[in-house]
Amino acid sequence: xxxxxxxxxxxxxxxxxxxxxxxxxxxxxxxxxxxxxxxxxxxxxxxxxxxxxxxxxxxxxxxxxxxxxxxxxxxxxxxxxxxxxxxxxxxxxxxxxxxxxxxxxxxxxxxxxxxxxxxxxxxxxxxxxxxxxxxxxxxxxxxxxxxxxxxxxxxxxxxxxxxxxxxxxxxxxxxxxxxxxxxxxxxxxxxxxxxxxxxxxxxxxxxxxxxxxxxxxxxxxxxxxxxxxxxxxxxxxxxxxxxxxxxxxxxxxxxxxxxxxxxxxxxxxxxxxxxxxxxxxxxxxxxxxxxxxxxxxxxxxxxxxxxxxxxxxxxxxxxxxxxxxxxxxxxxxxxxxxxxxxxxxxxxxxxxxxxxxxxxxxxxxxxxxxxxxxxxxxxxxxxxxxxxxxxxxxxxxxxxxxxx
Numbered sequence: 001x002x003x004x005x006x007x008x009x010x011x012x013x014x015x016x017x018x019x020x021x022x023x024x025x026x027x028x029x030x031x032x033x034x035x036x037x038x039x040x041x042x043x044x045x046x047x048x049x050x051x052x053x054x055x056x057x058x059x060x061x062x063x064x065x066x067x068x069x070x071x072x073x074x075x076x077x078x079x080x081x082x083x084x085x086x087x088x089x090x091x092x093x094x095x096x097x098x099x100x101x102x103x104x105x106x107x108x109x110x111x112x113x114x115x116x117x118x119x120x121x122x123x124x125x126x127x128x129x130x131x132x133x134x135x136x137x138x139x140x141x142x143x144x145x146x147x148x149x150x151x152x153x154x155x156x157x158x159x160x161x162x163x164x165x166x167x168x169x170x171x172x173x174x175x176x177x178x179x180x181x182x183x184x185x186x187x188x189x190x191x192x193x194x195x196x197x198x199x200x201x202x203x204x205x206x207x208x209x210x211x212x213x214x215x216x217x218x219x220x221x222x223x224x225x226x227x228x229x230x231x232x233x234x235x236x237x238x239x240x241x242x243x244x245x246x247x248x249x250x251x252x253x254x255x256x257x258x259x260x261x262x263x264x265x266x267x268x269x270x271x272x273x274x275x276x277x278x279x280x281x282x283x284x285x286x287x288x289x290x291x292x293x294x295x296x297x298x299x300x301x302x303x304x305x306x307x308x309x310x311x312x313x314x315x316x317x318x319x320x321x322x323x324x325x326x327x328x329x330x331x332x333x334x335x336x337x338x339x340x341x342x343x344x345x346x347x348x349x350x351x352x353x354x355x356x357x358x359x360x361x362x363x364x365x366x367x368x369x370x371x372x373x374x375x376x377x378x379x380x381x382x383x384x385x386x387x388x389x390x391x392x393x394x395x396x397x398x399x400x401x402x403x404x
Contacts, residue, residue, distance in 0.1 A: 129163060133170050140177035151184045158185075158194030161201070168201035179213060186217030189224055196221075196233060203237070211260040222262045222303050227335050227368035231305060234263050249371070250302060252392050254287045262303040262370075273297040273375060286389035291326075291375045293384050299328060299373040300388065303335060308363035310396040314356045319348035320385040327376040328386065332359055334366035341366065345376065352387065358396070 052067035158164040222230035238259030251258040267275040319326035344357040
């Protein structure tokens with residue numbers, strides 16, 4: 001099993017490999033048909049790059065370095081040749097020469113991806129954490145698509161709280177890659193431990209994580225890993241401003257101020273349905289959806305924790321359809337097993353109506369649940385408006401000894 005530091009080295013190496021493929025093809029093609037390449041490239045730079053590759057092939061590091069650096073000076077192709085050179089030297093164990101070339105690559109190429117990745121690799125191999133973070137910052141500021149691999153390496157390192165603290169300090173400076181990094185990190189279940197260490201350390205900084213930055217972590221942890229742990233962690237951030245601990249629907253009146261999904265309402269938005277929270281003038285706010293009616297779509301969802309026993313679900317809902325053609329279905333399922341314990345479908349009227357349904361929560365394997373509302377397809381000629389409000393589960397009887 002590779003160590004977290006090895007993960008950083010491998011991640012940097014993988015990204016380097018992708019970047020270098022084109023460089024290798026270019027130089028190989030130049031060696032075979034240099035007169036063709038010279039039409040498109042500066043002749044002096046190409047010549048130096050080709051000679052640098054030739055010297056690499058025969059192990060003449062000093063001569064190869066001379067021509068690679070000359071290629072850098074001649075034109076931008078220099079970064080191609082030198083990037084290949086740096087990789088080859090590193091793989092041959094010629095560390096000092098490789099590091100010198102990588103430094104030259106960054107200096108001459110400004111924010112060159114290959115050079116920064118190589119320097120990240122060297123820092124990881126040395127176990128130099130401050131330098132690792134400095135190099136990672138340089139890589140993640142670029143636009144290269146392979147950032148996800150660097151995120152994986154840093155996330156593995158962040159399993160160590162000490163490293164996570166240093167990474168959080170870097171994030172507290174609000175680098176331009178912060179949002180993307182936290183989203184990519186939080187969305188990977190295998191990096192959950194590192195993600196939590198980073199978020200909890202960042203929470204103590206002057207720039208704590210925003211709700212949007214935390215959502216991917218809580219969503220993945222609650223829906224695929226351990227809902228109980230996720231809820232305990234969620235409460236550390238949002239418990240004081242949430243009306244939901246156990247045995248209550250969070251934010252039953254949709255005020256939108258009670259934390260982040262999945263323990264607060266998640267409102268989907270796609271080409272088939274668009275949901276939002278709007279003022280209803282009487283009770284404060286409610287869920288409002290513009291629905292095409294083309295296919296059954298998720299209206300809103302929330303993760304819950306109700307004790308075993310008998311409960312009564314109550315909610316208010318309405319539809320713009322005057323002939324009760326629009327229906328919604330509410331389900332309650334155990335999480336993460338997805339075993340459904342309730343499914344109830346109702347036909348909506350234009351005026352807000354109260355609806356209810358009894359539900360039994362089993363005493364085994366269902367400590368955490370998922371509450372979903374779906375808009376059923378109605379094939380109407382025009383779009384439909386749906387309103388939902390005051391969603392609650394009320395306890396009828398604790399335990400399963402007696403029927404309600």
